Amino acid sequence: MATRCAQCPLRQLPLFDDFSADEVDFMQSFKKGEMSIGPGTAILIEGSRSPQLFTALSGLGLRYKTLRNGRRQVVNFVFPGDFIGLQAALMDEMSHSVEATTSMTLCVFNRSELWSLFKNHPERAFDLTWLAAAEEQFLGEALASIGQRSAVERIAWALVRIHARAEALSLLRNGRVHFPFRQQDLADTLGLSLVHTNKTLAGLRGQQLVSWADGQLHVMDLEGLARQAMTDLRRAPRRPLM
Amino acid sequence: MATRCAQCPLRQLPLFDDFSADEVDFMQSFKKGEMSIGPGTAILIEGSRSPQLFTALSGLGLRYKTLRNGRRQVVNFVFPGDFIGLQAALMDEMSHSVEATTSMTLCVFNRSELWSLFKNHPERAFDLTWLAAAEEQFLGEALASIGQRSAVERIAWALVRIHARAEALSLLRNGRVHFPFRQQDLADTLGLSLVHTNKTLAGLRGQQLVSWADGQLHVMDLEGLARQAMTDLRRAPRRPLM
């Protein structure tokens, strides 16, 4: 049974902007259904068009690009509340693939109705643009991390960010998040080899900063981790939910 | 004397989407003036708010982030037609700085009127979102390059992209573009050291693929360069101009 937008569990979170009654109504009509998929399912494929857009309701996934030489770049992790398919909607083609890591449920929207959103719901169009700008901002930061930080710094940076996202989504249970990715995924995120990622993680674990085992990520010393990352912790700003 | 939008030299280029008469009128009213600045001038500063948004009319610039450790990541080069300040407009703060490398002229818009653009000109709002998505796409590609490509591949990739942008803007004069950046700028773009960038460029020059000296970039063998870059040349799609 599909969740009604009025009851959307995500909207309750302080992370997300409030909705007006009108907005709830509109989103309810914009929403075409719900989709449940199993781990490993491809949601969108690089280079393909898609008639559908999605918002992740629950579960975790990966965005990634595959290069000609066979290597893979993870572009971001997908958390609940993330909008999926903006590129396919605007430019006709996705520039990266999106795949479910755990089982996921997604709200489904029709690409063909996007124009009416811009036409009739400028607040929602604004929000959509906000999301695009936020993703741009994130990618800029990721670029700076991969380009200018050492391996420890990159890994610490990534873990700090993941922790912050989990926190903002109330996914922490006494400091722990369910984080069912492989070390290879993190390596492909940060442009590091699997082996070096493993050894670097061992180092951070040894310093009692963080532990990550059995799909559980536990940040034990956020300050210390941020120090390693050469970054400062900024609280995630409230953001729109589509 | 400020250029009238009706006469905008950029709009004539096949790269940019056609404007309706209405759109020209609106942009003319949206445009608050023109700004001319000298080389080295900061346009927007990371972390600051700005009441103004810009479109580059002529000249070249850099977008970059500065990290806590003092290192710099160049996020993109600014070419004519680029919109500057979207982040400041939507989220309150720029996540990177923008600086003129040559002297530049910029169209100036008021941030405060952005909302009326969304409200009254949905096509233009759509275009703005398109631009944000395009930047996101580019950054994803850059991320993959820095994360997964070798030094030669990265440099070749960057030069191919720069060449393509120049071409799309009709900036080529028998294969040559004015490209007045320092090797340090390219190094900071690609996460490489200056020294290694220099040596790698020398290698590509030795293979007769490309030469870059005295602020002139000359791609002599585009196919060959693309091969080195492990990328394929795709023609830049038409895009909106703000």
Next chain:
DNA sequence: CGAGTATTTGATGCAGTTCAACGCTCGTGG
């Protein structure tokens, strides 16, 4: 129980960094 996948650890090698020095051009001031 064997096959497949993920994590871990040790050993070796190299791509790219860092350090250092030199040449060229250009602007500035004595």
Next chain:
DNA sequence: CCACGAGCGTTGAACTGCATCAAATACTCG
């Protein structure tokens, strides 16, 4: 008019962070 220094490109030499290779362990699942 020349001396000087600053900025950029270039090149050589030495070092190192991380990749690559290899192999063992631990799990899960059919």
